[in-house]
Amino acid sequence: MGSNTTEKALSMLRFLPRVCLSNIRPHPNSRIRDKRGRGQHGGDKHGCGNKGSGQRQNYMRLGYETGNNPFYLRFPHEPYYQRHHLRREYPPVSLLQLLKFIELNRIDHTKPIDLVSVVNTGLYKLLPDQRQYGIQLTDEGADVFNLKINIEVQYATEVVIAAIEKAGGVITTAYYDQHSLQCMLNTKKFFERGVPIPKRMMPPPDAIEYYSDPAKRGYLADPDKISEERLVLAQKYGYSLPEIEKDPSYDMLTERKDPRQIFYGLHPGWVVNLRDKAILKPQDEELLKYYAN
Amino acid sequence: MMSETVPKLRTCLLAIRKFSTAPPKVPVESRQLAFPPKYQKPRQAWLENFDTIEEKKLGIIDLHPEIFAANPRIDIIQENVRWQSLYRYVSYAHTKSRFEVRGGGRKPWPQKGLGRARHGSIRSPLFRGGGVIHGPKSPTPHFYMLPYYSRVHGLTSTLSVKLAQDDLHIIMNLEIPTDEPNFIEELVRSRNWGPSVLFVDDVDIMPRNITAATDKIKHFNLMPVYGLNVYSMLKHDTLVLTRAAVDLLELKLLTSLHKNDVKPCAEKFKLNQV
Numbered sequence: 001m002g003s004n005t006t007e008k009a010l011s012m013l014r015f016l017p018r019v020c021l022s023n024i025r026p027h028p029n030s031r032i033r034d035k036r037g038r039g040q041h042g043g044d045k046h047g048c049g050n051k052g053s054g055q056r057q058n059y060m061r062l063g064y065e066t067g068n069n070p071f072y073l074r075f076p077h078e079p080y081y082q083r084h085h086l087r088r089e090y091p092p093v094s095l096l097q098l099l100k101f102i103e104l105n106r107i108d109h110t111k112p113i114d115l116v117s118v119v120n121t122g123l124y125k126l127l128p129d130q131r132q133y134g135i136q137l138t139d140e141g142a143d144v145f146n147l148k149i150n151i152e153v154q155y156a157t158e159v160v161i162a163a164i165e166k167a168g169g170v171i172t173t174a175y176y177d178q179h180s181l182q183c184m185l186n187t188k189k190f191f192e193r194g195v196p197i198p199k200r201m202m203p204p205p206d207a208i209e210y211y212s213d214p215a216k217r218g219y220l221a222d223p224d225k226i227s228e229e230r231l232v233l234a235q236k237y238g239y240s241l242p243e244i245e246k247d248p249s250y251d252m253l254t255e256r257k258d259p260r261q262i263f264y265g266l267h268p269g270w271v272v273n274l275r276d277k278a279i280l281k282p283q284d285e286e287l288l289k290y291y292a293n
Numbered sequence: 294m295m296s297e298t299v300p301k302l303r304t305c306l307l308a309i310r311k312f313s314t315a316p317p318k319v320p321v322e323s324r325q326l327a328f329p330p331k332y333q334k335p336r337q338a339w340l341e342n343f344d345t346i347e348e349k350k351l352g353i354i355d356l357h358p359e360i361f362a363a364n365p366r367i368d369i370i371q372e373n374v375r376w377q378s379l380y381r382y383v384s385y386a387h388t389k390s391r392f393e394v395r396g397g398g399r400k401p402w403p404q405k406g407l408g409r410a411r412h413g414s415i416r417s418p419l420f421r422g423g424g425v426i427h428g429p430k431s432p433t434p435h436f437y438m439l440p441y442y443s444r445v446h447g448l449t450s451t452l453s454v455k456l457a458q459d460d461l462h463i464i465m466n467l468e469i470p471t472d473e474p475n476f477i478e479e480l481v482r483s484r485n486w487g488p489s490v491l492f493v494d495d496v497d498i499m500p501r502n503i504t505a506a507t508d509k510i511k512h513f514n515l516m517p518v519y520g521l522n523v524y525s526m527l528k529h530d531t532l533v534l535t536r537a538a539v540d541l542l543e544l545k546l547l548t549s550l551h552k553n554d555v556k557p558c559a560e561k562f563k564l565n566q567v
Contacts, residue, residue, distance in 0.1 A: 006364045010457040013365055018487075019454045021527050024371040036427070122554045 088133045088207070090155040093124060095163060096141025102149075112150040112255050112264055115176065116184045128181040137171075139163065148242075150253045152219075161217055162233050168242035170253050174219040175211050177201035180262045187263070191272040196282070199268040199291055200260050219259060260291075267291070324354040327540075328547055333358040336456065340536065343464040346480045351465060354536075357543050359550060361456045363449035370454070373447030373523035376439040387431035391416045391424030438562035445549045447523045452542075455532050462486065462533045467494055467515075472505035477513060487530020488512055493521055495537040518542050 017023065037043045048055045063072045098118075101107045106121040115134050118124045126132050134154030142163035149169040156173055164171045176184065180200045183190045203211050203220075211218035214225035215233075234241040244253050260268055269291035271280040282288055326335060335355035342349040356362075391397065397416030404411050416423045439447075455461040462484075469476060481490055489512035492503065497517035507513040516525065518541045526532055534542070552558075 006362065009365050010362060010453060013454055013457040014459070016458075018458055018460065018530065019365075019367065019370070019527065020530075021374060021524070024367050024374060024527070026371050026375075027368045030368065122556070 085131070087131065089131050090134055090136035091124070091126060091132055092136045092138045093118060093153075094138045094140035095145045095160060097123075098137070098151075099141055099145055099147065102147060109147055109149045110249070110252065112152065112252060114152040114174075114257070114264065115154070115181075116187060116263065119185055120187070126181065126185060128178045128185070133178075134176060134181065148247070148249065148253070150255060152257065156217070158215075158233070162237045162239075165230055165233065165241065166237070166239045168244070168247065170244065171217050172219050172256065173211060173217050174257065174259075175203035175207055176262070183262055188274070191274050194271060194273070196269050196271050197262055197266055200262050202259070219256070326355055326357055327544060328357070330358050333362070336361045338456065338461070338463050341462055341464050341484075343466065343480075344468060344470055346476070346483050348484050354463065354539075356456070356539065357547065360449050360543050360546050361452055361461075363446070363453045365454045365457065366446060366450045367454075369443055369447050370450050370523055370527070372439060372443055373451075374527065376437070377522060377524040379435045380437060382435045384429060384433040384435065385431045386429035386433075388425040388428030390426070390428070391418060394422070394424045397423070441549075441555055441558045445546065448521070449546060449550075451523045451526045452532075455526060460487065460531050462531065463539055464533060464535055466535050466537070467492060467500050467503045469500070469502045469506065472502040474506050474510055477503070477506045478510065481513070481531075486533070489529040490514075490531045490533055491516060491525055491529035492533045492535075493518060493538045493542075494535045495541045518545070 013019070036046060045055070048057075053059050060066070063070050065071070098107070098113075101118070101121050101123065102109045106123065107113055107117050111117075115126075118135060119126060124135070126134065136155040137151070137153045137157075137160045139157060139159040142159055145163045146167050147169065148167055149164065151164065151169065152172045152174050154173060154175065156171060161171055177200065179198055183198065202208070208220070210216055212220040214221040214229045217226060217229075230241055244250060247253060255264070257264060258267075262268065266272065266279075267281075269282045269287060273280060282291065329335070336358050337353050338356055338361075340351045340354050342351055391414065394416040397414040399414075401412050401415050402409060412419075414420075414423075418424050418426050452461065469480075481488075492499075492507070492513070492515050494515070495518050497519070499515050504515065507515060512529075514525070514529065518538050521542065
């Protein structure tokens, strides 16, 4: 737009007849009219050829070789995809993408970053019902990542953890069950439903090891062991660990969610009323007991 | 010869200037663009009065080039017009197949022995009064949704075409002194606005006088900004926008052009979803 072409077209239009309903037309040949042929021979076979399964559309089933031992059964196979429908999937976000989101003001990095803030960019799609369980932070852009952030992801490799901690930030890996993920996908829609924020479930048995491992910065790991592992990683990758204690944004960097908490600042059992801008908290003893543990 | 004609022309021009209705000095009304373009110059248009038959230029205002000097894509305009006329069109043409036509269960004459062609039913498509093969069935909806940006660019293209062809006029507001239709008819005639005129305001409650004056005239129509569409703009020769309508239109279209969450806009109209 604003190019020479546009200017030229607009200045030409000044001397052309008025554009109206009767003189507009599409680009030549842009509409392909897919019509059944008619007439003596035009309607003969409709492109389906003469006789056989092509004409009658009764093809053999896929892989069938008319009595031969079919190719797909001829050799033994390795079950690469066994149980794949039960495995957890973590769609990736790279460090470079994260950097871009922050620099383009899609994410506010002066606050803790979690799945909600990444989903709210509109540039990350998550389908929990297809066993996608959150963000996998990948190491593309690890060399250039230089922002001090407090991020919570669902899966991260050692290099990614090192890149974030080298820049003075902190990373946590945390598990969210499907129900919690559904609440986080469209926060506004969830709050408008007027139901209490659910309790985050504990990870399943095969994931509990990962999320309580201090080397993976799991959210169930002992904080003392995590600070030990931070030092170990710094020595392994050869950088000096920036001291968080003396950092001006110490409060932001040390903010963590409770293992039962889904949203920062909101606890399970609360109801957020967007219209009245009020938060309703449970009073009943039984409810308090339920959400407390 | 030139030395003779140039002074004559000069006197002639002076004489014309004497009879000109334009005020000697036009106050340039400054209009701050809400989102000034970075690389393009704003388009400019006259701001005209609407309360007298004689045209008075009230000033020059800036128009956003992304809206009023966009690439005039005639093909996108045509797509929009086609979509607008098709999406609510339902074809009620209906024909019956050979099995839906009444009768025809009996073999009309024996297979052999008569010297006639063999037939099994008098409602065969070969027969007069027989069924129709692949005929139209009622109701056939023709609804489809044009992609979001085709719709937005359709509007910007049409507005740009209208401005480029001097068919777009901008007025202060729709206030006229009388509710007589003669006034508005005379105004349109004297200003050489096309026979059909579309007046666009920002809200759908228009001043009483213009509503009463244009009520009986079928080729003068009033429309709020939210109803503005490609078909109506092309159907009317001249488009007249109020100052407030220009502001709102620019805001809406720039928002649509630069929004970063366009996905939900398109998703609402997805068809054939399982």
